[in-house]
Amino acid sequence: MNNSPLHLVLAKLGIITVGEVARKTVTFGDPEASKGGLIWGIVSVLLIFSIWSLAVANEWASAIFLPPPSEVVSQFWKIATDGFRGSSLWEHLGISLYRLLVGFILGCLIGIPIGFGMALSKVVRGFFDPIVEFMRPIPPLALIPLSIIWMGIGNGSKIFLLFLAALWIMVLAARAGVEGIRLSKIHAAYTLGASKKQVLLRVILPNALPEIFTGMRVAMGVCWGTLVAAELVGADAGIGFMITVAGKFLETGLVFVGIILIGIIGAAIDVSMRKAEALMIPWKGKV
Amino acid sequence: MATGLHIDKIGMIYQLPGGGEVEALKDVSFHLDKGEILTILGPSGCGKTTLLNIVAGFLVPTSGTASFYSEQISGPSTSRQVLEPLITGPSPERGMVFQQGALFEWMSVAENIGFGPGMKGVPKNEINTIVEQYLETVGLQGFGNKAVYELSGGMQQRVALARCLANEPELILMDEPLGALDALTREKMQGLILKIWNETGKTIALITHSVEEALFLGQRVFVMAPRPGRIEKEYRLPYAQRGVNESLRDIKMTDEFSQTREEILSMIWEMEEEIMGRQE
Numbered sequence: 001m002n003n004s005p006l007h008l009v010l011a012k013l014g015i016i017t018v019g020e021v022a023r024k025t026v027t028f029g030d031p032e033a034s035k036g037g038l039i040w041g042i043v044s045v046l047l048i049f050s051i052w053s054l055a056v057a058n059e060w061a062s063a064i065f066l067p068p069p070s071e072v073v074s075q076f077w078k079i080a081t082d083g084f085r086g087s088s089l090w091e092h093l094g095i096s097l098y099r100l101l102v103g104f105i106l107g108c109l110i111g112i113p114i115g116f117g118m119a120l121s122k123v124v125r126g127f128f129d130p131i132v133e134f135m136r137p138i139p140p141l142a143l144i145p146l147s148i149i150w151m152g153i154g155n156g157s158k159i160f161l162l163f164l165a166a167l168w169i170m171v172l173a174a175r176a177g178v179e180g181i182r183l184s185k186i187h188a189a190y191t192l193g194a195s196k197k198q199v200l201l202r203v204i205l206p207n208a209l210p211e212i213f214t215g216m217r218v219a220m221g222v223c224w225g226t227l228v229a230a231e232l233v234g235a236d237a238g239i240g241f242m243i244t245v246a247g248k249f250l251e252t253g254l255v256f257v258g259i260i261l262i263g264i265i266g267a268a269i270d271v272s273m274r275k276a277e278a279l280m281i282p283w284k285g286k287v
Numbered sequence: 288m289a290t291g292l293h294i295d296k297i298g299m300i301y302q303l304p305g306g307g308e309v310e311a312l313k314d315v316s317f318h319l320d321k322g323e324i325l326t327i328l329g330p331s332g333c334g335k336t337t338l339l340n341i342v343a344g345f346l347v348p349t350s351g352t353a354s355f356y357s358e359q360i361s362g363p364s365t366s367r368q369v370l371e372p373l374i375t376g377p378s379p380e381r382g383m384v385f386q387q388g389a390l391f392e393w394m395s396v397a398e399n400i401g402f403g404p405g406m407k408g409v410p411k412n413e414i415n416t417i418v419e420q421y422l423e424t425v426g427l428q429g430f431g432n433k434a435v436y437e438l439s440g441g442m443q444q445r446v447a448l449a450r451c452l453a454n455e456p457e458l459i460l461m462d463e464p465l466g467a468l469d470a471l472t473r474e475k476m477q478g479l480i481l482k483i484w485n486e487t488g489k490t491i492a493l494i495t496h497s498v499e500e501a502l503f504l505g506q507r508v509f510v511m512a513p514r515p516g517r518i519e520k521e522y523r524l525p526y527a528q529r530g531v532n533e534s535l536r537d538i539k540m541t542d543e544f545s546q547t548r549e550e551i552l553s554m555i556w557e558m559e560e561e562i563m564g565r566q567e
């Protein structure tokens with residue numbers, strides 16, 4: 001048996017196993033068996049870049065359709081240092097993230113209390129039921145034109161749109177979180193002398209946190225997609241705006257930079273929310 | 288009125304959503320003295336949980352009354368409060384241990400046990416003392432900082448018991464508290480419940496599906512029958528008292544114990560048969 005750093009790295013990649021490993025004879029159909037293939041992720045990324053480079057080198061497509069990877073990298077450096085259309089890349093990204101966060105947080109701040117109200121009160125439930133049932137199936141993208149008519153192409157219309165996109169998701173998540181409680185927990189709290197307020201803050205709220213967090217992750221994903229789409233349709237700044245303009249001038253390298261950044265940021269948001277979830281709600285899934 | 292739980296001609300009729308009604312309890316009356324331990328047996332659907340929920344104050348019966356006469360009419364003489372015996376809602380003087388899943392997963396073991404005192408505004412350091420004391424009572428010293436989901440089912444029920452005790456209820460209600468445990472753990476927990484009953488002198492009412500458990504733990508045993516839910520037969524038994532000093536195994540071996548057990552078993556068996564017959 002060998003525990004050298006090289007062995008550990010190879011083991012991490014899933015190429016070899018280190019130490020004694022219990023072997024299962026049934027692997028096909030066992031979800032555990034498909035874990036640990038990090039090496040294949042590296043292979044797939046390398047493969048994509050090789051095909052891309054090969055396509056460019058053999059001129060399978062013109063540079064307008066498919067710029068070489070080097071062009072994408074240099075475009076990235078250019079806008080990262082010189083900026084694009086009067087604003088630096090960081091300003092475009094910053095404005096997009098600002099709209100995302102403000103819209104999302106507003107959606108949470110208003111959606112979560114409404115969801116709690118709907119799960120806890122007949123009046124609130126009855127009042128919001130028709131509104132929620134009507135608004136929920138409308139894709140946020142369908143509201144883009146209206147948001148532009150009402151509020152123009154600046155921050156306001158984007159924030160309003162993302163607020164709506166997050167709102168209904170958070171209402172439903174918070175409501176499901178409250179309704180999912182085991183009644184015996186509520187009963188236990190009352191027999192232990194808790195007041196309604198204490199039951200709300202010490203029992204109902206923490207019990208709903210896992211659902212709320214799941215809702216927040218979904219809402220973040222939807223908001224990010226909606227924001228980019230809204231910036232593509234009509235905006236004065238932002239990462240979506242940047243790639244629309246670049247597209248109009250056939251600056252394909254820049255379009256690629258934008259797409260890659262959008263993907264990376266979206267993934268980074270989801271990963272960090274999952275980390276935060278694991279940190280804040282260690283009991284999730286263990287009940 | 289003597290102190291204790293007084294149940295007077297309770298009836299409970301549930302309206303079913305699709306129309307029709309279920310008579311879950313009919314004309315149930317009894318008095319449970321302070322310090323007595325009662326176990327309740329019966330086929331499922333005979334109204335055991337309904338009865339316990341009425342005593343806990345979660346449900347109001349459709350007829351009759353449940354009252355709990357406690358001794359304390361105390362408090363500082365300036366704000367002399369007379370405790371209202373009629374049960375109208377949950378109260379800290381009537382604690383409940385649920386089957387499982389009623390612990391708060393977002394709190395540590397210690398926070399769960401200290402929940403009741405915390406609600407009353409007991410200072411932090413006093414709560415810590417209380418928590419330590421009850422961790423010891425249920426044999427979980429050193430587990431205070433654990434998360435509840437890290438514990439086995441038996442340990443979780445110990446925490447539930449400690450959480451209930453830490454709130455110092457006068458009456459402890461338990462709805463199949465050991466139902467989900469394996470046989471060995473169950474036996475240990477039965478011993479623990481007897482020990483606590485003996486040491487604290489609390490009044491206890493416990494629902495169980497196991498006839499043996501009912502005999503071990505019940506000074507008084509109610510066998511309930513369904514449709515309408517009622518108390519079919521009551522026993523007064525010596526085993527709970529004896530179990531404080533003798534081993535439960537030895538008691539189980541005695542002839543009288545197995546006789547009573549067989550008698551109750553066949554009674555419940557017949558009820559179950561009848562239920563099955565009616566459904567067919």
Ligand SMILES: Nc1ncnc2c1ncn2[C@@H]1O[C@H](COP(=O)(O)OP(=O)(O)O)[C@@H](O)[C@H]1O
Nearest residue numbers: 301302309311330331332333334335336337338
């Ligand atoms: N909320 C309810 N609505 C309608 N029927 C109920 C309700 N709760 C219990 N019941 C009925 O009342 C009867 C007694 O139930 P329960 O007290 O839970 O019995 P046990 O605990 O002995 O199994 C059963 O027939 C059950 O179906």
Ligand SMILES: [Mg+2]
Nearest residue numbers: 335336337462
């Ligand atoms: Mg029951």
